[in-house]
Amino acid sequence: MEKQIVKVESLLTVISPQQTVRIMDDTLSKNGAGADPEEITLFKGAAVKAFREFAGKGATIKHISPEVERETDAEAPRYVMHIFIYRNSAR
Numbered sequence: 001m002e003k004q005i006v007k008v009e010s011l012l013t014v015i016s017p018q019q020t021v022r023i024m025d026d027t028l029s030k031n032g033a034g035a036d037p038e039e040i041t042l043f044k045g046a047a048v049k050a051f052r053e054f055a056g057k058g059a060t061i062k063h064i065s066p067e068v069e070r071e072t073d074a075e076a077p078r079y080v081m082h083i084f085i086y087r088n089s090a091r
Contacts, residue, residue: 008085009055011064017048020080022067023059025087037082044080059085 008023015021023043030039043050063084068077 006061008059012047012051015047019047021047021050023083058088
């Protein structure tokens, strides 16, 4: 099976505009695998804002992982789509 090349903006057009997404680049990690998500996050917020930020920049998707995040212990959990990317890839 061949891995498909999917642009970030293509994915963001098919999910809910208000879906919270965290776009990450693990090449920014100083510690390698299992890095702190805050360290490698390029963007966190609504999908519609992420689309405006990443449209036309040539970023392709490496891996997608739905996660449950809480900002504080009192906050209700929410689903956040973690999107790992290749930036400006020639793929």
